[in-house]
Amino acid sequence: MIGPRRHRVTETPRLRRGGAPGWLALALRVVLMVGLIGIALAGHWIERDGLRDNVDGQISLVDVIYFTMITITTVGYGDIVPVTDGARLFDTFVVTPIRLFVWLIFLGSAYQFLLRGVWERWRMRVIQGKLCRHTIVAGYGTSGEEALRELVRRGADPQTVVVIDPRAAAVAAAEATGAVVMEDDATRNATLSAVRADQARAILVSAGRDDTSILIVLTARRVAPTVPISVVIRSEDNEALARQAGADTVINPASFAGLLLAGSCHGPHIADYLADLANADGRVALTERQVSPDEVGKPLSAITTGLGLRIYRGSTPHGYWDAEAAMLEPGDIIVEVRRGAQGPDDPLRPRPA
Structure with missing residues (x-):
């Protein structure tokens, strides 16, 4: 578990390597x-x-x-x-x-x-x-380590990932993967400013404790007002607090595991398919992208890059069955299923327009 550490106000954080003092x-x-x-x-x-x-x-x-x-x-x-x-x-x-x-x-x-x-x-x-469009992982526990591995599996250069953790052992483990590391407290403004959080591509928070994670989200939202923030929250009661703190995505591992368990009751392959969607090495992949200019005016069902499931127009989601999905507009965000790294399934082959 990661708890906030006290630092002197005059202390200036910097990127550094893990290891013996x-x-x-x-x-x-x-x-x-x-x-x-x-x-x-x-x-x-x-x-x-x-x-x-x-x-x-x-x-x-x-x-x-x-x-x-x-x-x-x-x-x-x-x-x-x-x-x-x-x-x-x-x-x-x-x-x-x-x-x-x-x-x-x-x-x-x-x-x-x-x-x-x-x-x-x-x-x-x-x-x-040179830090720009990088990914910040605040907390290198089980979830943070798996997030870093998945980012690398999805093609991210480890040098574009910055891991922040106050524990020397965790920093050393992250450094061994090739990531840029900082042994410091991510709840501090100075720490997130040092890794240029305002220019990051995304901030992933998994501190191990909900109070620390929410405090990191609050700090990150203040330092980086427009950067997407995802956080792992273990208690359902704290999910609303995390969103109020500024998190764009709140992930509850227990809730997600419950969804997989409940889904398995209604079909032996549902949980397997959901896990497949979330894994970069799966046969299918769930992706999110902005609508392209040549797709504007077409229905969601006409996209050729994958199987369109949903669009986000502003902050409102619309399913492929909704009337809004019958005509894509500039600025729409498309959520689609694409073929994964291990080969296509016939039902997911791109369909002609």
Whole structure:
């Protein structure tokens, strides 16, 4: 379940990648570097009799610490040198590899926390600047994950889908699909503004809790007044609230499952056909489109792209049996059944005008 998270007012959200926190990776590198230096320091202290100080001839603890750090970070200054075979072999086979590892750790850290960070921020700004006609999925639970999969099955590029979720694990899972991700709270104006919700193609809300989902819808409708918003609501009592909040489409999984169960009582194939309509890989597909100029003036039954079921004229639906469907007008929205990806059924072949 996803609940609203508190954020500082000054916090600015940005697109970012999921994964382990940066401080944890840095801490592990520091521990590894300290361990390697400790091995070199202990070895030099044990072999201190094999070292010679060309300044005062005495090897103290400070001299060992100094010689260890200088040897690991540079090739040395020559003021302290190994003179016995044991000390030289230790420097050759232990200290030299430690020096290489320390430099690799240093360079890797510089890349990850400086160069890579700058690169990622620049790349995310470029992606953010190009966001237009994209789909926003607010909440990456079971419904959000399935919505993303279905969008991809319907031909959407994962890079045109932005997933928002406050949970790091969910963000990482969404990122693995190739989607653009933001680990943040979608109930915030700043979050939806950061993903340019006002220029989105659609906003899909599935936060797992009705109160959070409705709050996201309220925020999204304020940020994006004209963008279609679909929301998953689990309680029938909250469906009216979701519509009042600004949702264009309210989906109740329990109600839909009930429709399929009830339909199965009246025929063994009704539920199968309804699921087929909703699936991009089904034999039939339910689509919605605007009437084309060459269809204006014709009846709904004359369209050749599929089987016309309904038109929307303004906000009013009209079935194919209604008188309004006898003549299509500019601006009408047609809901039709088309052949799916796995082959046509004979009754659904496009009919001639």
